Amino acid sequence: MSAHLTEIIVFSVLFLLVSGMGFVAAKWRAPTDMAHLDEWGLGGRSFGGWITWFLVGGDLYTAYTFVAVPALIFGAGAAGFFAVPYTVVIYPLFFLILVRLWSVSHRHGFVTPADFVRTRYDSPTLALLIAITGIVATMPYIALQLIGIEAVLKTMGVTGDSAIARHLPIIIAFAILAAYTYQSGLRAPALIAFVKDTLIYIVIIVAVIYLPYKLGGWGAIFEAADKKFQASPAPGDGIILNANNQVQYFTLALGSALALFLYPHSITGVLASRNRDVIKRNMSALPAYSFLLGLIALLGYMAIAAGVKPLPGAKPGSVDSNTVVPLLFDLHFPPWFAGVAFAAIGIGALVPAAIMSIAAANLFTRNIYKEYLRKDATPAQEAGVAKITSLVVKIGAVAFIVFLDPQFSIDLQLIGGVIILQTGPSVILGLYGRWLHRGALIAGWAAGMGLAFWMLWQIPNAATGRKHFGGSAFALSEFGFDTPKTIYVGFVAVLVNxxxxxxxxxxxxxxxxxxxxxxxxxxxxxxxEGDPRIARRLPGTVEKVSST
Amino acid sequence: MAEPESPHADTKPRTDSSPWNWLLLVPIVVPLLTPLFNHDEPRLAGFPLFYWLQFAFILLGVVTTTLVYRMTRSRGRS
Structure with a gap:
């Protein structure tokens, strides 16, 4: 542990610094009245171009980016690079479709996608299903962020053997996160995102210049990866795709893009922006993160070339491939720089985790609490319930990590992606028209969910020896086709839906x-912005109106 | 949820449709055509084609989105 002392100190200092920022954030661009869901849950719907860029970038590119994607590349090669087309495809889609959701939400004061569905289709039941799907899909995604932090802590050697000692640092980190999210709402991750992204950009730019130089150039890195995959008995790996996983590759990229689009936390990030122009301009600027993501993915190959051996996993005999990137930094950089890299990953987990818990809290408050439990809730009561829900959601995510096998964090997220896709027909098509009947959308949702779970149940995982829920690549032979090709579960389920x-x-x-x-x-x-039909929602005036 | 008083207030009908929007299909479709980029050769600075071409698609996305934004903005504002 002493060998990692410098890393631990740098990590802790940076972590505490952003925690302090998280608490101060409540006073940043402060509203006159924080006790309103528009303020706590959407930052006053006032964010301009720069804040939106950092916030949405910090929101979409999570600890999953920094840890699990290179881990996938390390393990399987080219198939893991789907993250790049996935994050190219998403922005034109946002550009075309999400601005409409922004407009209609701005006009009607919607906070969640389920709010929109409720009004568009006049169906509280459909809205409830959308809200529950959103909350359930978001939980494992928050848990995934914890796995990112855990991979870093493990590398620094600050994890004990017993279940409690192993998870104690994460529980503390999340308690701090929960406290400042409770106080500052969406302003906390918006402010922290500046620090997080600056650290990430610095770390990755240094890494992709220095490591290839040290490892003998990019050619040598790809050679080393190729050699590893040639030697491995697994049929699906390699530095390019093979005949059987190309359908999986593009359906996964497209499906993940549509899913990310529908996740409550991405919608929260977008609804917080000031006007349509801010969103549209950001769709040209956000791909800077996709470029970064591609470079981060390639760290997986650098880890192969550098001969990194992942640390043991939770179960005896297994390995935790999520530790490859932290180990790469630990082995090849001075301790202080490794500490900065680790802090970037740790803070990188906090920003999306905060936004996700806020998004889930907004869903619960608007579409369950206000719809079913207390119809006459005041804005202040809504904000209060949302704050408490955000705490509950985080406790749930910690329980996910402590009690479930965290080995395949990426698959947990992929299952979430599969089920959130099932809200697509209601939300996306609803923005264009209302031809589909509300009852039919409920039936389609049920069919899609049923099929998705059946398919996920059928998928074994060779690496862990599990028979069910082993991933999202479904063998087409299960449908009776005579082919070894695989396809992304969510894609099939949403078509059936x-x-x-x-x-x-x-x-x-x-x-x-x-x-x-x-x-x-x-x-x-x-x-x-400035639509003449919108009664100017000055924070504070709302409060007065509701109390008189 | 503050309900607007009248859903059909008298503002001139607006739209965000534009022929330029069709251009956005390019960065949605091209990155999904695996036969296009699933090759090792030719390499660029040591990168197999699979990787450098997909990096290039990011640029394609930026260029098309920026172009469509600029063209549709001037239309919408006039």
């Missing part, structure tokens, strides 16, 4: 089932 929704719509139309009243108008989807 859509097909069922269309068929049931015809059926319900034929039966003349009521469709409810659309609470939105066509113009709402193009509304922008």
């Amino acid at each position: 859509l097909a069922v929704a269309v068929l049931v719509t015809f059926l319900l139309r034929a039966l003349k089932t009521p469709e409810g009243v659309d609470g939105t108008a066509k113009d709402d989807y193009f509304a922008d």
